[in-house]
Amino acid sequence: RNWIGKSIGTEVKFKIIDVPNSCSDTLSVFTTRPDTLFGVTYVVLAPEHPLTLELVKGQKNQKQVEAFVHSIMRRSSLDRTDDSKEKKGLSLGYNVINPVNGETIPLYIADYVLMDYGTGAVMAVPAHDQRDFDFAIQHHLPIKQVIQPNNQQCDAEIPLDCAYTGLGKLINSELFNGIDNESAKTQITDWLVKHKQGQQKVIYKLRDWLISRQRYWGTPIPMLIDENGDYIPEEIDNLPIMLPKDITFNGQGNPLAQSESFKQINRDGKYYCRETDTMDTFVDSSWYFLRYCDPTNQQLPFSKEHTDYWMNVDQYIGGIEHAVLHLLYARFFTKVLRDLGFTSIDEPFERLLCQGMVIKDGAKMSKSLGNTVDPHYIIEKYGADTARVFILFGAPVERDLEWSDQAIEGAYRFLKRIYRLVSEPSVFPLKNETIVEQFRHKTIHSVTQDINRFSYNTAISRLMEFVNTLYQYGITQIALESLLQLLAPFAPFLAEEGWHLLGKKGSVHQSQWPSFNPDQLEDNVVTIVVQVNGKLRHKMTVKKNIDQKELEMLALNSKRIQDFTINREIKKIIVVSNKLVNIVVS
Numbered sequence: 001r002n003w004i005g006k007s008i009g010t011e012v013k014f015k016i017i018d019v020p021n022s023c024s025d026t027l028s029v030f031t032t033r034p035d036t037l038f039g040v041t042y043v044v045l046a047p048e049h050p051l052t053l054e055l056v057k058g059q060k061n062q063k064q065v066e067a068f069v070h071s072i073m074r075r076s077s078l079d080r081t082d083d084s085k086e087k088k089g090l091s092l093g094y095n096v097i098n099p100v101n102g103e104t105i106p107l108y109i110a111d112y113v114l115m116d117y118g119t120g121a122v123m124a125v126p127a128h129d130q131r132d133f134d135f136a137i138q139h140h141l142p143i144k145q146v147i148q149p150n151n152q153q154c155d156a157e158i159p160l161d162c163a164y165t166g167l168g169k170l171i172n173s174e175l176f177n178g179i180d181n182e183s184a185k186t187q188i189t190d191w192l193v194k195h196k197q198g199q200q201k202v203i204y205k206l207r208d209w210l211i212s213r214q215r216y217w218g219t220p221i222p223m224l225i226d227e228n229g230d231y232i233p234e235e236i237d238n239l240p241i242m243l244p245k246d247i248t249f250n251g252q253g254n255p256l257a258q259s260e261s262f263k264q265i266n267r268d269g270k271y272y273c274r275e276t277d278t279m280d281t282f283v284d285s286s287w288y289f290l291r292y293c294d295p296t297n298q299q300l301p302f303s304k305e306h307t308d309y310w311m312n313v314d315q316y317i318g319g320i321e322h323a324v325l326h327l328l329y330a331r332f333f334t335k336v337l338r339d340l341g342f343t344s345i346d347e348p349f350e351r352l353l354c355q356g357m358v359i360k361d362g363a364k365m366s367k368s369l370g371n372t373v374d375p376h377y378i379i380e381k382y383g384a385d386t387a388r389v390f391i392l393f394g395a396p397v398e399r400d401l402e403w404s405d406q407a408i409e410g411a412y413r414f415l416k417r418i419y420r421l422v423s424e425p426s427v428f429p430l431k432n433e434t435i436v437e438q439f440r441h442k443t444i445h446s447v448t449q450d451i452n453r454f455s456y457n458t459a460i461s462r463l464m465e466f467v468n469t470l471y472q473y474g475i476t477q478i479a480l481e482s483l484l485q486l487l488a489p490f491a492p493f494l495a496e497e498g499w500h501l502l503g504k505k506g507s508v509h510q511s512q513w514p515s516f517n518p519d520q521l522e523d524n525v526v527t528i529v530v531q532v533n534g535k536l537r538h539k540m541t542v543k544k545n546i547d548q549k550e551l552e553m554l555a556l557n558s559k560r561i562q563d564f565t566i567n568r569e570i571k572k573i574i575v576v577s578n579k580l581v582n583i584v585v586s
Contacts, residue, residue: 005117005205010034010189012123012198014043014096016055016107023054027096027107030118030203034192035184036125038173039146041136042106043096044089046113046120047072055092055107065090065109072111080111087112087135099197100188101174110135118203126163133163146172147181216247216255218278224265225273232272241274285326286333289313289348307343316349323354353454356395360403373403385491386412392456392490415494417467418487422480422498430474434525435541439469440479441520447486448513460490477502482514529580530555532564548575555581 009032019025029043045052047069056065068090072080079085089110096107112131113122126136127145136143143160147168170176170184179187192198220241222234234241244262247255256262256276265272287301294306316327327349334348358365365372378387390411395401421428430436443466450459463486470479480502488495488508499508523544528551530538538560542551552573555561561583568585575581 007032007118007203007205009118009201009203010185010192010198011119011201012037012192013099014121014123015099017095017097017104019094020055020057022057023051027051027121028119029121029123030201031123033125033128033185034188034198035170035181036128036146037098037100037123037188038170038176039125039127039144040098040103040105040123041126041142041144042108042124044108044110044113044122044124044135045092046115047109047111048115049109049120052092052109055094059093061090061093065092068109075111077114077116080114083131087131087138089135089139091139099192099195106141108135108139117205127160128163128165130163130165133160144172146170215278215281216249217243218281219283220256221275221277221279223275224267225275227271231275282326282329286329287337289330290334290337290343302343304341304343307345311343311345312347313349315351315353317353317355319357320354323352327352353398355397356400358391358401358403365403378408382408382412383415383493385415385494388492389415389460389490393460394457396457397454414464414467415491417471418483418491419494419498421467421470421475422484422501425475425480428470428475430476432473432541433476434543435473436469436476436479438520438524439466440482441516444482444486444514444516445521448516451489456490459486463487463490484508485511485514526578528555528578530558530561531580531582532561533584534582537561537564544578548577551575551581555583 007030009030012029012031012034014027014029016023016025016027027043027045031037052069053066056062068088072088087110089108092107092109094107095104097103098105108124112135113120122132124132124135124141125146126132126141126143128147133143135141145160145164147164147166148171149164149166149168152168168181170179170181173179173184176184176188189198189200193200220243222239222241224232224234226232244256244259246259246261248258249255254276256278263274263276265274290302290307290311293310294300294302297303297306316322318326330348334343334345337343338346360373375387386408390408391401393411394404394407443462446462447459450456450462463483466483466486470483480498481504484495484498484502485508487498492509495508499511504511525541526544528540528542529536530540538555538558540554540558542554546554552575555573556565556570565583565585570583570585572584573581574584
């Protein structure tokens, strides 16, 4: 809605006094704030408004106004509307009449008014618009308050130090005094319509698309130009138009215009010149996903049957800039194709995910800033898998990633630990199969969930915990297989090499994703604290709800505990189920 810029407002007619015969004496102004109409103290034209130069033609201020207009036109719209910059303008030497109260007010031009919104003319209400307020202060123009904040008394003797843009009751507005300003919008508009001084109007900020990026590889425009210079559509049987290969790229002009085989067309003895301009790349990117549904169709771009079956796209992933550019283009194209009957799809994409940027030295990493890191350096020193794991682990996918050489080293060490598990299995004898197996099932469950919700950083964190468990309690064949399968989306090369080191056939990427047993997700092992005379001396991992006598024997037979109980009388053993064993000795 914001990008299209729909505005519901009122078009108001201001009469220009003593206008030259060559010019219209009525100026139309669009406003979304008709409630402030009694507070208008001047009217402003955009420098590029058609009336601007017409009004000063032959006048003594003509050269001054022309010079000002030319200087403003060299500035960007963004620069002109920057609220932090001084508002520049000139009086045109004319006055206009405010239609609601008959007051005579001056007509200006100013840099902060643009032609591409509304009518290119603005009724200035300094008391209730900050830009108008700033301009009025700089040019010593009146400021007339017409909205009084609710529950406040307005003292006209106290000047405003900034524009008041909140809600309130109308003052200084004749028969509309006392009305709340939201209701006044409708009532004042109705008054204007009744007296033929205005009308309600809806305008949009959306502009026509500009096909400006001319590229040899752009989409050819299927039009021919005949001997009279008239455009004729290419016959459907001659589509698609194929780009020529006899092209020379010399940096001069459009390369397609240099290809005679492409330009010159002979049809039944008549000669035509093919259009050599191409359409911007967004023309293709706005519907290419529909072609994916039917990529081998030789008769049509895509069939309705195929797009109705495959669409819509489950997940759209892109930078935040796509949310207001390509995403909207694709939606517009889809809706037009729907209206034409080429597809039944209303919305092309089911979900949107905007990934974050990479930040280095406090700024967004970009070629223009010269703060990029050469990926070849990372790949040569650490391998491609390290780069992938670092990026995916460094931050949630939707958040910005802070570049860190130390974090790259950390990702590298993690992958080396996995390689050691696979390449040196004898170093990790199995010590507790129960713990390893349960952790395997829990890791499969967690990583699967994390991948499905795009939480790659937490998925890798789960794998790190699994690796720590294998280092502590030993390995099994199935544990290593599951580890490599879960690792494969993040570190595909290491996972593939490890898969073959385990003696597995085929590719890990074509293996079945590991499954988990829901019964294994609840902890069936617990950590027991073992105390001697109330002091912590050891910790044991045992089966949950283990028999009390068995638990006592495990504690007493532990070498760590025997160091504190040897040659001492055991007076009592206190057991708290699934929590602790306290051995009391003399």
